[in-house]
Amino acid sequence: MSDNSDLEFVFVARVDDVPAGKNRCFEVEGRGVLLCAFHSGMKAVENICPHEKISLEGGRLRGAGKIVCPHHGSNFDVDDDGKALGAPAVLPITVFPVRVEDGNVYVQLVTAKRGPDNPFAIPGVKLNF
């Protein structure tokens, strides 16, 4: 997202704070940042599953960048901008760009993705009420 590209990277935690293959949530500037210690590297997502808007913490990490919600099993590809890979979620998760320096993990707190205010809204259709 271009409007987020100039965001500064803010410190979240030490790499060592997250065991390999696990994830852990840290609160940064009021946002839940879920650091995911994939074998392919440290990745970060907003700690909200877009299905029921609840925590992803503790969700299983699979492959190079997939995280599975621990509640209802929605599966997201962190490497594909958080795309939902299987129902029940259809909306993506928010992915934070990550930088690791000297064992410190920094992220850009990009704007959260969100669903429509009116779930019934249809692209291109203006409804009265």
Place this chain on the structure above:
Amino acid sequence: MVAITRVTESVQTPAEKANDPDMGSEIIPKERYISKDFMDKEWDKMWTKIWLVMCREDQIPEIGDYITTEIGKESLLITRGDDGEVHAMYNVCQHRGNQVKFDKMGSAKTLRCAYHMWEYDLSGKLITVPDEEDFEQGCDKDKLSLRTVKADTWGGFVWVSLDPNSVPLTDFLGMVPQHLDPYRFEDMAMVMNQTVEWDCNWKTSVDAFNEVYHVQSIHPELAYSIDDVDVQIDLYELHNRYLVPFQTYSPRLGVELEEVPEAIAMPMQAMGMNPEDYKGKVADIRVDMQKFKRKNEKSLGRDYSMFNDDQLTDDYHYNIFPNLTLNVHSDNMMLFIQRPHPTDPNKMLFDMQMFVQLPDGTDNPPPADHEQFKHGERSLGLVLDQDSVNLPHVQIGLNSDAYDGYHISGQERRIRHMHVGLMDYINGKYATDA
């Protein structure tokens, strides 16, 4: 806790609960969804016997306007004839079988086949055959006219029946006009007209909208604007409905809402209500909105006199047998037409059409242009994306040797009811031929 009140008396659309017929609880066999043999039976015994929505009357407003559309393997041509009436015919030239028109919509003085210019009038009657003297067998203009099909109109829609002996449309519709005439569909503007190619049986899609059991799992957002528990299900002879309270919230949340959810606040603001007034009183909104709309109908440019109070907020959701799904609201209507694929029981066409009732005195724009695309190529909006995401996977499962058929709940009884009608057709209950 949110508690739903319902009207007990209605104006025209009945509000009372219909009796529940005993339909048993047997498994609904999967073969009905996957078998080519069953699909052929559906064609012979049902699709060619019932009345089908083909288009809107206002898609062919002027003499010579036509549209082409498909049902199963058949292409139909719907015209506005020289007599000003709607005519429907098979879109097949009686010379070499070419489709007389290939375009979705157009306008013509006469219908000329693009291959050898056989010319038919707007009612399908053969007028001229180039080099007619060269046909030693002659060209009998009656026998070689386009084959017509029965057409009629209701609700601003053009309906056809491929069965020359079919019952009249009004008989087929049964209780539907009494229920839905107050909404004046014929006055609504069609603002969206899309066809999406889905990889599932047409019934897999119909079923997806015939139950609210899935709302808690697939649409958690909707707990903040609808009540998916206090749903009244009414099963009539062929058609059915459920009534879903809108502008409220689900008892499944298990809490009293303090803040007015955005999905309720938006329509409130659009009509001039202040969501701030309902902090801590969210459960009052639905009935207060009914009163507000009733009181302010003139300034809103509306006439709600034919509606009961619940109709001013709730979703009156109908299945017009077998393939029409209607989300009916006082000011708009969403229609799904679920069409079978010509040959493959694992595919279908999902027509999604949106209609709005514009304020009195506002001219309707022309009906929306038709667009067609494949599932997933674009979003249909959150709720429909959620509804459709499972369907191709259901269809794959229906084809599995490890699955027998639907084992369904009471909340899903509209599905079973649709199957009763389907099997009645298959078994000849409504047969019209001698």
